[in-house]
Amino acid sequence: MAIGMCAAVLWVGAAVPAEAGAQHRRAHWALKDTGTNARFRGLAAVDRSTAWLAGSQGTVLRTSNGGRSWHDVSPPDASDLEFRDVEAFGPQRAVVLAIGEGESSRVLRTEDGGATWSETFRNTDPRAFYDCLTFFDHRHGLAMSDPVDGKFRILSTSDAGRSWRVLPSTGMPAAEPGEAGFAASGQCLVSAGPRDAWFATGGARVGRVFHSPDRGLTWRVADTTIPAGEGARGVFALAFRDRRHGLAVGGDYRADQSSAQAAAATGDAGRTWRAAGAPPPAYRSGVAWLPRGRASALAVGPTGTDLTRDGGRSWRPFDTGSFDTVDCARDGSCWAAGEKGRAARIE
Template sequence: MRRLGHLRTPALLLTALLPALALALPATGAPGHGNGHGPRGVDPFRHGWEEKVLDADQNFRGLEAVSKKEAWVTGESLTDGGPAKVFRTTDRGRTWDDVTPADTEGLSFRDVEVHGKVAHVLAIGPGEASRIYRSTDGGASWTEAFRNDDEKAFYDCMAFYPGGRKGLAVSDPVDGKLRILSTRDRGRTWEVLPSAGMPDTADEFGFAASGDCLVTAGKSAFIVTGGAQSRVLRSDDRGLTWTAVESGIPAGEAAGGFAGAFASPRHGIVVGGDFADAKDTADTTAWTRDGRTWTLGSDLTHVGEDVTFVRGWRVAVATGDYDGSVGTSLTTDAGRTWTRVSDLGYHAVDCVAKVCWAAGSKGRVGRG
């Protein structure tokens, strides 16, 4: 699964380098506030991140902010062959319950989606390593809703449309095209969609950096890519057909757009960078006002692994933490310009009702 000679997918690059990265990161202590120095009076970062460690052996890249009180995080073990875990809080992050499915040794949970009482977690990887688990009771019990049986497929991200009845997952290219998996019954069953409506995407892929290389807004779905090309693909028919346009973020073997967020089908932001040179933060953001054409925004001062809107379509937060490129930034003009608001950074960020949650390396979670 770890191929350093020829990188089949950036997810493999991350998997291979994370244990070494974890050893290089500074230890995190008790919960505390982290260096909030952005625009005064702009929530949620007047006081920075309040951080705690849930399990130092976990690398968290999956995150779902359900409400001010409830959030879910998912990860992978930094110990070779260790279990991938799922945690849930319902008391504003004061306590977290381990709600991990059984038999997750060696898996990598990179995405979690929650709609009402139904939760899904996505395990990434080649062949049978790619799986989707489903729970309807807050994680007390799980069923395996999908297991990939194609060794050429490698699922990276998952997203549901509003209401949670219909959803999609995206795989790295199979026979030259990104593969789309679809559900229409709240994740009980999944099917591979025909590839006829997918443009040529050979050597182009989604990054499993934060679970947001595939996102939805209204009836539209968007895939953020890197590799041979750095593009944003859009579908308005539940994943059957897609159009692709350049994001403007530079492409590369480990570079491109890493995550996207959409306040509506017209208003979106993409962030990214280069995992092979994470400290090169030039051209790491792009924005759209029509959902179809993209303009580069100002540069972040850190890698952009994830982005989310805080409220409306103007205020959004971006974060990242890879190979010493660390921080959190805020935009109040819909992605045109960015201001660093914290020296703490994470792999994933999600906001609801002006409260932001974050998840990152060595079992760290933040609330801002």
């Protein structure tokens, strides 16, 4: 599992989390043994000590000591579920999303660190397929499904995930033929602030990003510079550091296909997108802003991690290890997770 972890360590200075008084350190992903081979595409970084992972075969793990040990807090009888997203609100409360057609799409919730779980939503529409979820605060959140009757479907909660309702589709622009979201990293639907949300798509003529300023009631859509055109191509992940400044990454997830123009950025809430002048060299499935650098962010994928220090205009290699998703906490700590039980924290 250590292959590639330290081969591309760079001097990145204050662009990555550092202890007080240390302006320049060699930052790198330090692997944390999870004791499992599950693939983790769902990740919630609470702080330097606490993180949640959600993945294949109904697996949910939690650490409260910086990854030195992991507690298996998987819901009972969930081994046939594919968890692709997790939103956590501390060491005790979390919401996880299982993806798939029909009743495979479910939302589960815990208030006691995963000791017990309650299923709060099960999709009964065979046409729906939920991909991602996000929360604006501890109470208000959304989940996104691939198009039903030609429009993406939005699920809403206002009671911390205890109950959910499908929002009206009248404010949703029509989807294009073949357009869908990607349940690759838990970052195809994101939010910033109390009301703004965005979701990303692929499969149609170009990767697109939808934006809602009112918690999912109305949406507008914009083309990005990330190519699509096939079911394996498009925008896979978004990150917004505030309601105006956002990043998009993606490409073609097939290993034998190139992913030119795999990153873009916006400074106007997603109305327009500009291509990165020096994009990541391959498909990237996850992206996160670094809390202690307003222009710095990380993008991850199966072939490595890339760093931007200029708001997404250019990216440079940071590491060659495989990860599917990345998340940074408010205290400056950053975590990543992926295939074969891989989990890491920047140190």
